[in-house]
Amino acid sequence: xxxxxxxxxxxxxxxxxxxxxxxxxxxxxxxxxxxxxxxxxxxxxxxxxxxxxxxxxxxxxxxxxxxxxxxxxxxxxxxxxxxxxxxxxxxxxxxxxxxxxxxxxxxxxxxxxxxxxxxxxxxxxxxxxxxxxxxxxxxxxxxxxxxxxxxxxxxxxxxxxxxxxxxxxxxxxxxxxxxxxxxxxxxxxxxxxxxxxxxxxxxxxxxxxxxxxxxxxxxxxxxxxxxxxxxxxxxxxxxxxxxxxxxxxxxxxxxxxxxxxxxxxxxxxxxxxxxxxxxxxxxxxxxxxxxxxxxxxxxxxxxxxxxxxxxxxxxxxxxxxxxxxxxxxxxxxxx
Amino acid sequence: xxxxxxxxxxxxxxxxxxxxxxxxxxxxxxxxxxxxxxxxxxxxxxxxxxxxxxxxxxxxxxxxxxxxxxxxxxxxxxxxxxxxxxxxxxxxxxxxxxxxxxxxxxxxxxxxxxxxxxxxxxxxxxxxxxxxxxxxxxxxxxxxxxxxxxxxxxxxxxxxxxxxxxxxxxxxxxxxxxxxxxxxxxxxxxxxxxxxxxxxxxxxxxxxxxxxxxxxxxxxxxxxxxxxxxxxxxxxxxxxxxxxxxxxxxxxxxxxxxxxxxxxxxxxxxxxxxxxxxxxxxxxxxxxxxxxxxxxxxxxxxxxxxxxxxxxxxxxxxxxxxxxxxxxxxxxxxx
Numbered sequence: 055x056x057x058x059x060x061x062x063x064x065x066x067x068x069x070x071x072x073x074x075x076x077x078x079x080x081x082x083x084x085x086x087x088x089x090x091x092x093x094x095x096x097x098x099x100x101x102x103x104x105x106x107x108x109x110x111x112x113x114x115x116x117x118x119x120x121x122x123x124x125x126x127x128x129x130x131x132x133x134x135x136x137x138x139x140x141x142x143x144x145x146x147x148x149x150x151x152x153x154x155x156x157x158x159x160x161x162x163x164x165x166x167x168x169x170x171x172x173x174x175x176x177x178x179x180x181x182x183x184x185x186x187x188x189x190x191x192x193x194x195x196x197x198x199x200x201x202x203x204x205x206x207x208x209x210x211x212x213x214x215x216x217x218x219x220x221x222x223x224x225x226x227x228x229x230x231x232x233x234x235x236x237x238x239x240x241x242x243x244x245x246x247x248x249x250x251x252x253x254x255x256x257x258x259x260x261x262x263x264x265x266x267x268x269x270x271x272x273x274x275x276x277x278x279x280x281x282x283x284x285x286x287x288x289x290x291x292x293x294x295x296x297x298x299x300x301x302x303x304x305x306x307x308x309x310x311x312x313x314x315x316x317x318x319x320x321x322x323x324x325x326x327x328x329x330x331x332x333x334x335x336x337x338x339x340x341x342x343x344x345x346x347x348x349x350x351x352x353x354x355x356x357x358x359x360x361x362x363x364x365x366x367x368x369x370x371x372x373x374x375x376x377x378x379x380x381x382x383x384x385x386x387x388x389x
Numbered sequence: 390x391x392x393x394x395x396x397x398x399x400x401x402x403x404x405x406x407x408x409x410x411x412x413x414x415x416x417x418x419x420x421x422x423x424x425x426x427x428x429x430x431x432x433x434x435x436x437x438x439x440x441x442x443x444x445x446x447x448x449x450x451x452x453x454x455x456x457x458x459x460x461x462x463x464x465x466x467x468x469x470x471x472x473x474x475x476x477x478x479x480x481x482x483x484x485x486x487x488x489x490x491x492x493x494x495x496x497x498x499x500x501x502x503x504x505x506x507x508x509x510x511x512x513x514x515x516x517x518x519x520x521x522x523x524x525x526x527x528x529x530x531x532x533x534x535x536x537x538x539x540x541x542x543x544x545x546x547x548x549x550x551x552x553x554x555x556x557x558x559x560x561x562x563x564x565x566x567x568x569x570x571x572x573x574x575x576x577x578x579x580x581x582x583x584x585x586x587x588x589x590x591x592x593x594x595x596x597x598x599x600x601x602x603x604x605x606x607x608x609x610x611x612x613x614x615x616x617x618x619x620x621x622x623x624x625x626x627x628x629x630x631x632x633x634x635x636x637x638x639x640x641x642x643x644x645x646x647x648x649x650x651x652x653x654x655x656x657x658x659x660x661x662x663x664x665x666x667x668x669x670x671x672x673x674x675x676x677x678x679x680x681x682x683x684x685x686x687x688x689x690x691x692x693x694x695x696x697x698x699x700x701x702x703x704x705x706x707x708x709x710x711x712x713x714x715x716x717x718x719x720x721x722x723x724x
Contacts, residue, residue, distance in 0.1 A: 124574075189633060199571065202579035236534060236621040239459075244537035244618045267622045268629035283579045284622060286571040287602045291623055294603035295630050298524060303638065316651040 058085075059113075060367050061151035064093035064101075065120045065138040066158020068354050074157065075101035077360025082107050085368050090151050092117050092142040117141045123353070127161030131169065139163060143170040146346045153347035153367040155338060157355040164200050167341050167348040174376070176383035179208045180343030181282065182350060183216055184289060190273035194220050195234075197282035198289050198339060204281035206250035209233065213259055215342040215379050216277035222373040224276070232265030232275030234284060240264070246281065254279075337362035346376060393420075394448075395702050396486035399428035399436075400455045400473040401493020403689050409492065410436035412695025417442050420703050425486050427452050427477040452476045458688070462496030466504065474498060478505040481681045488682035488702040490673060492690040499535050502676050502683040509711070511718035514543045515678030516617065517685060518551055519624060525608035529555050530569075532617035533624050533674060539616035541584035544568065548594055550677040550714050551612035557708040559611070567600030567610030569619060575599070581616065672697035681711060 062078055064071045071093060078089045079102070088111050091098050095116035102112065117138040121130045134140060139158055143166050145151040156163050164182070173180055181197035196212050197204070213231045220229040233251055235243045240251060242264060254261045265274045270288070280288070307317035338351035338359070347370050351363045397413055399406045406428060413424045414437070423446050426433050430451035437447065452473035456465045469475060474493055478501050480486040491498050499517070508515055516532035531547050532539070548566045555564040568586055570578045575586060577599060589596045600609045605623070615623070642652035672694070673686035682705050686698045 189637065202571070234622070236537070236618060236625065241461075244616075247618075266629075267625035270626060271629055271633040281579075283571060283582075284619065287569070287619060287622065288626055290571065290602035291605060291626060292630060294606055295627060296634070298606040299631070299634055302524065316653070318651070 058087035058368070058371055059090055059145075059151045060087055060364055060371075061090040061092055061115070061142045061145045061154045062360070062364070063138045063142050063154070063156035063158055064091050064098050065117070066156045066163075067351065068157075069356055070157065071097050071101055073356045074360055076105070077355070077357035077364070078112070079105045079107045080357055081361045081364035082111055084365065087111070087368065088113060089364070090115055090145060092145070093138040094118065094120075115141055115145065121159050121162050123159050125159060125162065127159065127165040130159065130162045131166040139166055140170070143167060143348070146348065147171050152371050153349060155349045155351055155360070155363045155367065157338075157351035157353055157360075160199065160350055160353070163348065163350055164341065167344055171344045171346050171348060174343055174345055174380050174383060177211060177215070177343035177379075179204070179211070180341055181208075181212050181215070182285075182339045183212075183219060183342050184285075184339040185337070186270070186278075186289070186292070188271045188273040192224070193270070193273055193276055193278050194224075195270075195278045195280070195285055195288065196342070197280065198285040199282045200341065201282040202286075203283070204246060206246055206253055209246070209250035209279050209281070210253045210257060211343070212279045213254060213257070213261070213277060214382055216279065217259055218378045218382055219340070219342060219370075219375055220276045222375055222378060223369050226276055228260045229276035230262045231259050231277045231279065232262050234270070234278050234280035234288070235264035235266060238264050238266055250279075337366035340366065340370060340375075342375075342379065344376070345380075347371065393422035393703070393706055394425055394480075394486045395422055395699055395706075396425040396427055396450070396477045396480045396489045397695065397699070398473045398477050398489070398491035398493055399426050399433050400452070401491045401498075402686065403492075404691055405492065406432050406436055408691045409695055411440070412690070412692035412699070413447070414440045414442045415692055416696045416699035417446055419700065422446070422703065423448060424699070425450055425480060427480070428473040429453065429455075450476055450480065456494050456497050458494050460494060460497065462494065462500040465494065465497045466501040474501055475505070478502060478683070481683065482506050487706050488684060490684045490686055490695070490698045490702065492673075492686035492688055492695075495534060495685055495688070498683065498685055499676065502679055506679045506681050506683060509678055509680055509715050509718060512546060512550070512678035512714075514539070514546070515676055516543075516547050516550070517620075517674045518547075518554060518677050519674040520672070521605070521613075521624070521627070523606045523608040527559070528605070528608055528611055528613050529559075530605075530613045530615070530620055530623065531677070532615065533620040534617045535676065536617040537621075538618070539581060541581055541588050544581070544585035544614050544616070545588045545592060546678070547614045548589060548592070548596070548612060549717055551614065552594055553713045553717055554675070554677060554705075554710055555611045557710055557713060558704050561611055563595045564611035565597045566594050566612045566614065567597050569605070569613050569615035569623070570599035570601060573599050573601055585614075672701035675701065675705060675710075677710075677714065679711070680715075682706065 090113045092115045119134040119137040121137045142154040146154045182200045183196035185192040338349040341348040427450045454469040454472040456472045477489040481489045517535045518531035520527040673684040676683045
């Protein structure tokens with residue numbers, strides 16, 4: 055039995071517990087780690103009974119409470135000590151798991167992770183990072199929602215953490231860092247981005263300057279930094295636009311008999327394309343800057359997305375990202 | 390000869406002067422107004438000589454200087470008194486034209502318009518508004534780049550101006566107003582949007598609350614307000630994403646012989662779809678809150694986009710939007 059243990063919140067997300075548990079069972083097919091399923095044990099056992107799997111590699115931690123999506127994050131974390139989310143975060147804090155994945159209440163997970171798991175020394179604000187698909191492979195966009203109001207120095211710290219992650223997990227030496235902005239010229243942007251731009255110029259990062267929003271999907275940089283409000287807007291608008299456009303393409307193809315014949319012939323490559331742009335293929339969003347790994351999976355996660363998130367955790371743990379970020383900040387590079 | 394006079398900067402934009410002049414000539418085919426072409430008269434005359442048109446309806450104002458795209462806005466406006474942009478704005482200020490359209494340096498146009506044309510009394514910050522195509526007709530997104538840092542009250546003023554515009558130009562009584570945000574719940578957002586949300590609740594506008602970025606293209610509201618940084622990010626990211634996705638669809642359709650046959654059959658409806666999503670069809674971005682009309686056309690404007698912008702000016706002038714905004718602010722509704 056491997057020593058690596060990944061905890062999964064089986065009660066969070068639109069498709070919990072069915073898809074979450076299914077994803078855990080499927081994730082066993084790769085790797086040799088132990089998955090710790092956190093949630094109402096009766097429900098988890100009942101879901102597990104649908105499958106054949108290696109019982110040695112699944113553990114259950116019973117959590118009688120559930121944090122719902124509409125609860126106020128800090129209150130929920132404080133009051134529901136026996137929720138799957140709080141118990142999962144405790145497992146990570148106490149070293150009983152190497153990572154925790156949840157598709158539940160984002161605000162509660164971020165608040166809980168910061169309070170329970172804790173920040174790496176020197177990191178002012180942990181942030182959520184997401185790989186976004188582009189024409190030339192994924193870019194890492196961060197922050198995508200943990201910090202809606204940012205000081206320029208937070209952005210610099212995001213860039214440092216993102217560089218460590220991208221270099222080690224994606225295997226790109228000295229990754230290019232860009233700051234999301236509304237023009238390529240240095241003087242473009244708002245007060246915050248202009249100041250952050252200056253600070254980024256003074257670091258040892260491979261800073262390429264402003265990444266114009268228009269160019270984000272052409273892989274203008276490996277790591278794209280911005281405040282959590284802007285990052286979340288980009289992520290959500292991108293999701294909405296992809297959904298809308300594909301629906302429009304489909305309807306448009308169905309609009310005439312001739313096009314309908316064409317559509318049947320086109321369907322396969324279009325489906326392949328949708329897969330390329332599918333965020334759930336890429337996994338969850340790691341919360342960088344904590345002393346251990348916490349991953350936010352999409353609220354609409356299905357089994358496939360959970361498998362993606364588990365694989366992401368494996369890679370993150372194997373590459374020892376937490377220690378590498380810690381080292382980067384210890385070296386006094388966080389000026 | 391109609392009394393309405395629309396001035397057009399023939400020297401600004403990537404395709405100036407050829408496409409701009411061509412667009413002006415084409416715009417003569419509709420309406421009965423006079424177009425005032427501002428720029429180097431030799432060049433304009435040489436472009437005009439390519440076409441047959443009603444010479445009574447074209448006037449030329451010679452402007453020996455040109456403001457380039459890389460010039461610092463305020464300096465350019467101050468120093469180049471004989472540029473097409475400054476002379477065009479002066480025409481509007483002096484009442485010699487009812488509107489001015491430019492596809493040139495955005496920053497210079499905004500700075501020049503505020504300084505030369507001037508704000509409506511009570512309006513703290515004029516803002517750029519753009520119609521964005523959605524599945525159910527256009528929504529008006531504003532600010533899309535004039536004010537990168539906004540106080541909550543600016544957002545409320547944008548909403549008021551946008552409502553007047555949408556009600557009168559688009560003919561939608563009591564248009565729905567939403568604030569662009571990262572969640573539907575009232576407490577979601579950054580400091581600025583949360584405060585603006587509260588203020589919007591206190592107005593007599595048809596405020597529907599937060600418009601989540603994911604839903605912007607499903608026509609969640611008629612008027613979508615945000616700061617100019619976020620609005621510009623949405624506009625540019627949307628443009629980039631549409632371009633990228635259509636290129637990917639095309640490449641994907643060309644990837645196999647069978648799909649290629651399909652692609653030929655699909656081409657027509659896909660082209661029709663591209664047209665639906667084509668921002669240049671919708672016209673330019675009016676700069677709302679000034680004592681007269683100034684329209685920023687896209688830097689990449691072709692003749693078709695110029696025709697769109699001229700038509701937009703006609704509608705704006707006919708509906709007397711400036712006076713209606715003035716009235717809204719005079720009534721003391723700008724609390």
